[in-house]
Amino acid sequence: MRIAIYSNLGEASNIVATSLKKKIEASKALKIDGLNPEIVISVGGDGTLLSAFHHYQDISGKIRLVGIHTGHLGFYTDWRDYEVSELVESLEHDNGQSVTYPLLDIKVNYAGGGPADIGLALNESTLKQINGSMVADVYIKNQLFESFRGDGLCVSTPSGSTAYNKSVGGAIINPSLNAIQVSEISSINNRVFRTLGSPLIIAPDEWVKIIPKNNNRTVLTCDHQVISTATIASVEYRISQRRIAFAQYRHTQFWRRVSNSFIGEVNLDD
Template identity: 65%
Template sequence: MKIAIFSNSGRASQNVSDALRTRIRFEHLTLDDAHPDIVITVGGDGTLLSAFHHYSEQLDKIRFVGIHTGHLGFYTDWRDYEVDKLVDSLAHDNGQSVSYPLLDIWVTYADGEQEKKLLALNESTLKKVTGTMMANVYIKDELFELFRGDGLCVSTPTGSTAYNKSAGGAVLSPGLDAIQISEIASINNRVFRTLGSPLILSPDEWVRIEPVRSRENLLTCDQILVENRAIKEVGFRISKKRINFAQYRHTQFWRRVSESFIGVKRNDNL
């Protein structure tokens, strides 16, 4: 088994990474940052998102494991003091995994350059730098509405607990292959009208957003700001690719939601 360690620059995370390397070598496992079978992230959800994008071309060959050195995250199952237990699980690995859906994004720029394709684990947003964003929203290439507001957020089920939730979107089970579109501060009055509620699209549907004015719009892919260029349109659909996590000990999704947002401690049978 080939293992990569992907850490943030914090002192606590670096200390855990050093301890991991020592224990992995002791177990005669192989460290390989270029072509790993397992990627262990040390930090938090932001670190795991960075690792996901770093290894996005190898997703079909990689399983991820997250160690959190701060607050409990949605993608990090292990604590910083559990290095020995984790390495023991690695040494007895039998290929067990759980997978989550991802978001395909394709961007067409106003200058006519070739379409750019992106992949997100959490979400993508399209916003206006200043003022109100106006955009035609198409579902399966049929005009659905003319949106007016700060922007739109398109998320995966696991990403539904992030920016999407802050924008008033629903929390979706990762067992659903679906994407969600949530409005960010939409304008609704006697003159302007949008649906005003989140949309959930099935795997055979897609959404295309066409800004009325191509300039001064910002596109994000997870925590990454996509290059600042005039955008003609952006499309989104559930991806055929998935992210895989090594299921040595994987916290049940609704337990994460309950503990993160409500603070309720569940029993071990949940």
């Protein structure tokens, strides 16, 4: 089986990546292949795994990802830095097992015409104002839903609902649900301007279209990376037909992962 190792530049991650590479090279069943891998192993944290996903985005339908975390527990990383030998053994006994999560399609239309840009997000995309308030019309399935005024809007996947989306008051969605979420970023609500003020859960057969009204100062991001500062006519979001796959040698149950990360270990004796 062909394996790619994608590591961040931290000292701890480099030590783990080096050890992992040596063990894979010593295995008769595995080989290192960074160009055409079947498995991509991310060494670092969730940010490193996001970078690995985008690095291999063009062949994302042909690979499965595995995450080793070398710091704090992440939502996409199931293995610890001291479990390299156990992971290699699991790779040697791989039978194709996997779990898949939804992805977000992003279609950007620019002012002045020209071809639309198509992007793909694992966590979320945001549309924000560089300075001042963003004013935008929000459409759901081609029907005007509201006119928004505030700092911006965040559109997230279920697995990304625990990231930036949560920090702006969005709900946490189990990734087994095929949906996207729209959350407001510091909306303005008074007698003049009024929005729903609650996160929206969008069904698989629906889509969201955002049309900025003061679009010469908006910034579009994808998984926290700025992908456009050009003048945007509209951004359309929907659930992608593509999904991300993780090799499920062991996979922490989602709500346990949420509890461990935000609440901590629960002591029933207290």
